[in-house]
Amino acid sequence: QFPEFDDLYCKFCFVYGQDWVPTAGLEEGISQITSKSDAANSTLVWNFPIDITFKSTNPSGWPQIVVSVYGPDFFGNDVVRGYGAVHVPIIPGRHIRTIPMFVPESTSRLQKFTSWFTGRRPEFTDPRVVAQGEGREVTRVRSQGFVTISFNVVTKDMKKLGYEVTPSDMQNHSLVSVTEGIHNY
Numbered sequence: 001q002f003p004e005f006d007d008l009y010c011k012f013c014f015v016y017g018q019d020w021v022p023t024a025g026l027e028e029g030i031s032q033i034t035s036k037s038d039a040a041n042s043t044l045v046w047n048f049p050i051d052i053t054f055k056s057t058n059p060s061g062w063p064q065i066v067v068s069v070y071g072p073d074f075f076g077n078d079v080v081r082g083y084g085a086v087h088v089p090i091i092p093g094r095h096i097r098t099i100p101m102f103v104p105e106s107t108s109r110l111q112k113f114t115s116w117f118t119g120r121r122p123e124f125t126d127p128r129v130v131a132q133g134e135g136r137e138v139t140r141v142r143s144q145g146f147v148t149i150s151f152n153v154v155t156k157d158m159k160k161l162g163y164e165v166t167p168s169d170m171q172n173h174s175l176v177s178v179t180e181g182i183h184n185y
Contacts, residue, residue, distance in 0.1 A: 005081055008044055008071035010147070014052065015131035016083070017061010025052030057161060063088045064131040067099060067146045067147050073121075080104075080123040082144050085131040088151060091165050095151040100140040 013028035031048040055061055056105040069082040081103025089095040106112040115121045124130065158165050 005071050005145075006036050006044075008081055010046060010048075011068045011070065011127070012050060012164065013066050014063050015036055015066055015128050016054065016063040016174065017056070018057070020054050020056040020063060023055050026050070054147050059090075059163065063091065065149070066127050066130050067101075067103060067149070068127045068130075069139060069145070069147065073148040079121045080162055080172045082147070083124065083127055083130045084147060089153050090155075092153050092155045095153065097149050097151065099149065101145045101147055101148045102145060103144050105140045105142045107140055 008030045011028070011033075014022070016022075026117055027049065028031055031046045034044045034046050036044055050065075062085050064085050066083070066085045068080060070078050073079045080103055083103040084099035085098050086097045089097070104124065104133045106115055155165055
């Protein structure tokens, strides 16, 4: 959802801890360019499937997906339209996540004018910094749009490692049963 912009594409990459290893799929990629549709309330839809498999024996450093959205500015230069990150859900099943996007901002009016005029707006040299906390506390940013991602998560052998995870569709039913039991007392 980027109401002010059109003809956008996104880049993605995964950030994960040192105990995690991707075993299949692409760790980073780029989507096609999409334009706003009149039929879909002016939303941008990429419909870009991402398939990746990770393995680990430690949940520390659980994978995150970092999304960077780019599009043309007034002069036709490709500029960043937003950065955002979200953890891959831990519980198996289908999950929808909406990521608030932001862009780095120049600190002075002169820098803002110069970057607008030259078409060289501030951007991160490595978008992975978005998923990490170090060094971001002094970065000036501006909120700009949202990206919605649909995850289909499958886990394997979590119980062998001592972790109890229940698929999200099963979890909701068990919560309803528990709350119904509480109301009966």
